[in-house]
Amino acid sequence: MRLFGTDGIRxxxxxxxxxxxxxxxxxxxxxxxxxxxxxxxxxxAIGRDTRVSGSMLExxxxxxxxxxxxxxxxxxVVPSNAVSYLLQLKDCDGGIMISASHNPxxxxxxxxxxxxxxxxxxxxxxxxxxxxxxKEFVKSETPGSVFRVRDVKQNYISMITxxxxxxxxxxxxxxxxxxxxxxxxxxxxxxxxLKAEATIINNEPDGNNINKGGALFPEQLQKLVxxxxxxxxxxxxxDADRLVMVDELGNVVExxxxxxxxxxNLKTKGKLNKNRVVVTGYSNIGLDVSLRKLGxxxxxxxxxxxxxxxxxxxxxxSVGGESSGHILFPEFSKTADAxxxxxxxxxVMKEQGRKLSELAAVLEKYPQLLMxxxxxxxxxxxxxxxxxxxxxxxxxKLGGNGRVFVRYxxxxxxxxxxVEGESESEIKKLANDIAEAAxxxxxx
Numbered sequence: 001m002r003l004f005g006t007d008g009i010r011x012x013x014x015x016x017x018x019x020x021x022x023x024x025x026x027x028x029x030x031x032x033x034x035x036x037x038x039x040x041x042x043x044x045a046i047g048r049d050t051r052v053s054g055s056m057l058e059x060x061x062x063x064x065x066x067x068x069x070x071x072x073x074x075x076x077v078v079p080s081n082a083v084s085y086l087l088q089l090k091d092c093d094g095g096i097m098i099s100a101s102h103n104p105x106x107x108x109x110x111x112x113x114x115x116x117x118x119x120x121x122x123x124x125x126x127x128x129x130x131x132x133x134x135k136e137f138v139k140s141e142t143p144g145s146v147f148r149v150r151d152v153k154q155n156y157i158s159m160i161t162x163x164x165x166x167x168x169x170x171x172x173x174x175x176x177x178x179x180x181x182x183x184x185x186x187x188x189x190x191x192x193x194l195k196a197e198a199t200i201i202n203n204e205p206d207g208n209n210i211n212k213g214g215a216l217f218p219e220q221l222q223k224l225v226x227x228x229x230x231x232x233x234x235x236x237x238x239d240a241d242r243l244v245m246v247d248e249l250g251n252v253v254e255x256x257x258x259x260x261x262x263x264x265n266l267k268t269k270g271k272l273n274k275n276r277v278v279v280t281g282y283s284n285i286g287l288d289v290s291l292r293k294l295g296x297x298x299x300x301x302x303x304x305x306x307x308x309x310x311x312x313x314x315x316x317x318s319v320g321g322e323s324s325g326h327i328l329f330p331e332f333s334k335t336a337d338a339x340x341x342x343x344x345x346x347x348v349m350k351e352q353g354r355k356l357s358e359l360a361a362v363l364e365k366y367p368q369l370l371m372x373x374x375x376x377x378x379x380x381x382x383x384x385x386x387x388x389x390x391x392x393x394x395x396x397k398l399g400g401n402g403r404v405f406v407r408y409x410x411x412x413x414x415x416x417x418x419v420e421g422e423s424e425s426e427i428k429k430l431a432n433d434i435a436e437a438a439x440x441x442x443x444x
Contacts, residue, residue, distance in 0.1 A: 002129060002133075003017055003125075003128075003129050003132070004122075004125045004129070005409075005410035005411045006303055006304045006409070006410020006411060007101065007111065007119075007304055007305070007306070007410065007411065008097075008109050008110050008111035008112065008119075009026075009109050009110045009111075010100045010101075010103060010107060010108070010109035010411050011100075011107060011108075011109065012106060012107055013051075013053040013106055013107060013108050014053075018053075018057070018107070018108050018109065020056055020057065020059075020060040021060070023057045023060035023061050023064065023110070024060045024061070024063055024064040024067075025064060025132055025135070026061065026064060026096075026110060026128075026132060027044075027060065027061040027062070027063065027064020027065040027067075027068070027096075028064040028065075028067065028068050028135075028137040028138070029064075029128050029131040029132040029137065030044065030064075030065070030094060030096065030112060030128060031044065031064070031065055031068040031069070031070045031137070031138055032068065032131045032136060032137050032138050033094075033124065033127055033128050033131055034070075034093045034094045034115075035070075035138055038093050038115070041070070041071065041144075042068075042069070042070035042071070042093045042094075042144075043070065043071045043072075043073060043090070043091065043092040043093055044065045044070055044071070044072055044073065044092060044093065044094050044095065044096065045073045045075060045083055045086060045087035045090060045092040045094070045095035045096070045113075046058055046061055046062065046065075046072060046073065046074045046075065046083075046095070046096050046097075046098070047074075047075040047076070047077075047078040047079075047080070047082060047083035047086075047095070047096075047097045047098065047182075048076070048077060048078075048097070048098035048099065048182075049077060049097075049098070049099040049181055049182040049210060049238045049239045050077055050180060050181055050182060050184065050205035050207060050210050050238070051098075051099075051100070051105055051108055051207060051208075051210055051238070052105070052207030052208055053108045054077070054098050054099075054108065054207075057098050057108060057110075058074060058098055061096055061098070061110075062074060062146055065144060066143045066144040066145065066146060067140070067143055067144075068137055068138040068140055068144070069138055069140025069141075069142060069143065069144050070093075070138075070144045071144040071145050071146070071147060072144060072145075072146050072147070073087075073090055073092060073146075073147050073148075073149055074146065074148050074149070075149055075152045076148075076152060077182055077184075077185060077205075078152055078153075078156065078182055078186075079156070079182045079183055079186070079236075079239055079240035079241065079337065079338070079339055080097045080099060080101075080111060080182070080239040080240065080241045080335060080336075080337075081240075081241060081333050081334075081335050081336065081337035081339075081340065082152065082156045082182075083095045083096070083097045083111075083113060084113050084117040084118070084119075084333065084334045084335045085117060085155075085156065085159055085333065085334075086149070086152060086155060086156065087113060087115070087117060088115075088116065088117045089155060090149065092115065093115045094112065094113060094114060094115055094120075095112070095113035095117075096110055096111070096112055096113070097110070097111040097113070097239065098110060099111065099182070099238060099239035100238065101237055101238055101239050101241065101242065102211055102215065102216055102237040102238055102242060103211075103238070103411070104211065105207070105208045105209070105210050105211070112124075112125070112128065113335075116334065117333075117334035117335070118306075118309065118313075118334050118335070119306040119309070119335060121306075121310075153185065153186060153189070156186065157186065157189060157190050157193060159332070159340075160190060160339060160340050160343055161190070161193055161194060163329070163331075163332045163340060163343065163344065164194070164343065164347055167347060167350070167351075168194045168195045168196075169191070169194040169195060169196035169343070169346050169347065169350060170194075170195035170196065171350065172196045172197065172231050172232070172346055172349065172350060173196075173197045173198075173228075173229075173230045173231050174191070174196055174197070174198050174199075174230060174231055174232050174233065174234060174346065175198070175199045175200070175201065175221055175224045175225050175228070175230050175232075175233040175234070175246075176191065176198055176199070176200045176201070176203075176233070176234045176235075176236075176342075177200075177201050177202050177213045177214050177215075177218065177220065177221040177233065177234070177235040177236070178200065178201070178202050178203040178214065178236055178240075179202055179210065179211050179212070179213050179214020179215060179216070179235065179236050179237055179238060180202050180203065180204065180205040180206070180209040180210050180211070180212055180213065180214070181205065181210050181211065181214060181236060181237060181238040181239060181240060182236075182238065182239045182240045183203075183236045183240040183338070183339050184202075184203040184204070184205050185203075186339065187200055187203065187236075187339065188200055188203070190339065190343075194343065196346070199224065199228070199230070201213065201220060201221070201224065202214060202220070210238045211237060211238050213235070214235050214236055214237055214238070215235045215236055215237040215242045215243065215244040215325055215338070216237060218233070218235045218244050218246060218252055221233040221234075221235050221246050222246050222250040222251075222252065223250070225246050225247075225248065225250050226249070226250035229248075230248065231248055231349065231355070231356070232245060232246060232247060232248060232346065232349065232356045233245060233246030233250075234246075234342040234346075236338045236339065236342075237325075237338070240337070240338045240339050241305070241326055241335065241336040241337060241338055242324060242325040242326055242336070242338055243255070243258065243325040243326075243327055243338035243341045243342055244325050245258060245342065245345060245356060246356075247355065247356040247357040247360060248355050248356060248357060249357055251357065253356060253357075253360045254323060254324070254325060255283075255321050255322055255323040255324055255325040255326065255327060256279070256283050256284050256286075256287045256323045256363055256365070257359075257360035257362075257363045257365075258321075258325070258327060258341070258345055258360075259277055259279065259283075259287070259319060259320065259321050259327060260277075260287060260290060260291060260360075260362050260363045261345060261348060261356075261359035261360060261362060262319045262327070262329075262344060262345060262348065263277045263291060263296055263318075263319055264291075264294060264296070264359075264362055265348045265351070265352065265359075266318050266319060267294065267295070267296060271318060272296065272318050272319070273316055273317050273318045274315065274316075274317060275295055275296050275297060276296065276297045276298070276299055276315070276317055277291065277296060277297075277298055277299070277317070277318075277319055277320050278298075278299045278300075278301060278308050278311045278312050278317060278319075278320030278321075279298060279299070279300055279301075279308070279320060279321065279322065279323070280300060280301055280302065280303045280304070280307065280308060280322050280323070281300055281302070281303060281405045281407070281418075282303065282322060282323045282324065282370075282405065282418060283298075283300070283322070283323045284323065284363070284365050284366055284368055284420060285366050285402065285403055285420050286363060286364045286365040286366040286420075287363060287365075289364060289366075290362055290363050290364045291362075294362070299311060299320075303322070303407065303410065304322075304410070305321065305322055305326035305328060305335065305336040306335075308320045308321055308322065308326070308328055308336075309328050309330070309334065309335060309336075312328055312330045313330055313334075316330075317330065318330065318331065321336065321341075322336075325338065326338075327341040328341075329341065329344055345359075366402065366420045366421065366422065367420065367421060367422065367423065367424045367427055368418065368419070368420045368427070369418070369419050369420075369424075369427050369428055369431045370416065370417070370418045371416075371417045371418075371419075371431045371432075371434075371435050372409075372414045372415070372416055372417075373414065373415040373417065373435050373438045373439055373443060374413060374414055374443065374444045375408075375413050375414060375415050375438070375442045375443060375444065376413070376442055376443070376444050377413075377442055378408045378413070378415075378442075379441070379442050381406065384437070384438070384441045384442070386437040386440065386441060387406075387434060387437045387438050387441060389437070390430075390433045390434045390437045391404055391406055391434055393430075393433070394419060394430040394431075394433070394434060397426070397430065398419075398420075398421045398426075398427075398430070401421060401422050402419070402420045402421030402422065402427065403419075403420050403421075404417075404418070404419050404420075404430070404434070405417075405418040405419075406418070406434065413444075415438050415442070417431050417434050417435055417438070418431075419431040419434075
C-alpha cells in the first residue's frame with residue numbers, strides 16, 4: 001500500500017500525504033468508503049492531538065467530509081481512544097484521529113475507525129487508498145453540517161471512572177507526565193474525580209512541545225517520583241494510547257510488566273478469560289516463561305495494537321498489548337488507551353495493597369537488545385542472503401534459550417533487530433552481526 005503503515009498514515013507536515021489537499025481527499029474517500037455499507041445520512045467523528053498542524057488538517061478533513069454530504073463531528077483535542085469510544089456514543093458511522101502518536105511535532109498522521117470503534121482492517125485501508133487515488137468520491141448537491149461536540153471531556157472521563165465499577169484511587173500519591181499531548185486537558189479532572197493525590201507535569205501544550213517528556217522521555221517523571229516519595233508515576237505519549245509507568249523507586253515499568261501485573265490480578269479474581277494474554281513479537285520471552293509458571297498462556301501476533309485487539313475480541317480475552325505500552329482491556333475499550341490502562345493498573349495497586357515494583361516483579365525479564373538500522377529501502381528479507389544467514393546463525397547459537405525478531409518499522413525507514421538471550425554480551429554480538437549485514441545490503 002502507498003499510504004498506510006503499521007498504525008494509520010504518518011509523515012512530515014506539508015509533505016504528501018500530510019497536506020491539507022491530501023486531508024481533503026481522505027475526508028472524501030472515507031465518506032465514500034463508509035457509504036458503501038450505510039444508507040442515509042453519514043456522520044464522521046474527528047479528533048486530534050495537540051500538534052500545531054492539527055487544526056489545519058482538521059479543517060481540511062471537515063471540508064472533505066461535508067462536501068461529500070456527510071456531517072462532521074469535531075471532538076477537538078482528545079486521546080485516540082476517545083474518538084473510538086465517543087463515535088459510538090454519538091452514533092457515528094466512522095471516525096478519524098489526527099495524530100502521529102509518539103513521533104515529533106513536525107509530523108502528523110491519520111487513524112481511521114469503524115462505526116464499532118475498531119481501527120479499520122487492512123482490507124478497508126486498501127479500499128480507502130483505491131478510492132482516494134481514483135477519486136471515486138460521493139457527489140452531493142447539498143453539503144453536510146458541522147456539529148462541534150461540547151461534552152466530549154466529561155463523557156470520556158465518565159467512561160474511565162465507570163471502568164472501576166464504583167472504586168476509586170483514594171490514598172494513592174501519583175505523578176503524571178502528559179507529554180504535552182492529548183491527555184493534557186483531561187488528567188487533572190480525571191484524577192480529582194478518582195480522589196487520587198496527583199502531581200501533573202508537561203500538561204501545557206503549545207503545539208510544538210508534544211512528546212517533550214511523556215512516555216518517550218520519562219526521566220523527569222522518575223526524578224519527581226523518587227524525590228517526593230510517591231507511589232507511582234504515569235507517562236503518556238502524544239495521542240495517549242501508549243503508557244509507561246514508574247514505580248515507587250523511580251524505575252521505569254514498561255508494557256510487558258504492566259500486562260503481566262494486570263493478567264495476574266485478573267486471574268486471581270477469576271476474570272482472566274481462557275487464562276490467556278495477547279502480545280506481539282517485541283514482548284520479552286521472559287513474559288511467556290513467567291506467566292506460564294502461573295498457568296497463564298501467551299499468544300503472539302504481528303506488531304500493532306490493532307492486531308492485538310483483533311485477537312482479543314476474536315477469542316473474547318481479557319487483556320493484551322505491546323511492550324511499548326499500548327495496552328488493551330477489551331471489556332472497556334476497542335483500542336489501546338494509556339489513560340484507561342493507567343487507571344486500571346493503579347487500581348490493581350490499591351486493590352492488592354502492593355507497590356508497583358512488587359507487581360512488576362512477576363516478570364522475569366530476559367536480557368534484550370533492540371537495534372535500529374536506517375535503511376534506504378525496505379527490501380524483502382529473504383532477498384538478502386547475508387542478513388538471513390546471520391539471523392539463522394544467531395538462532396542456532398541461542399537455541400531454546402532466546403530468540404531473534406527482525407522486521408521493518410511500519411512508520412519509519414528502519415530495520416528493527418531484536419535479540420534476546422541469557423547472556424548480554426552474546427546477544428549484543430549477534431545483534432551487531434545482523435545489523436552490519438543489513439547495513440551492507442540496504443544501509444543509508
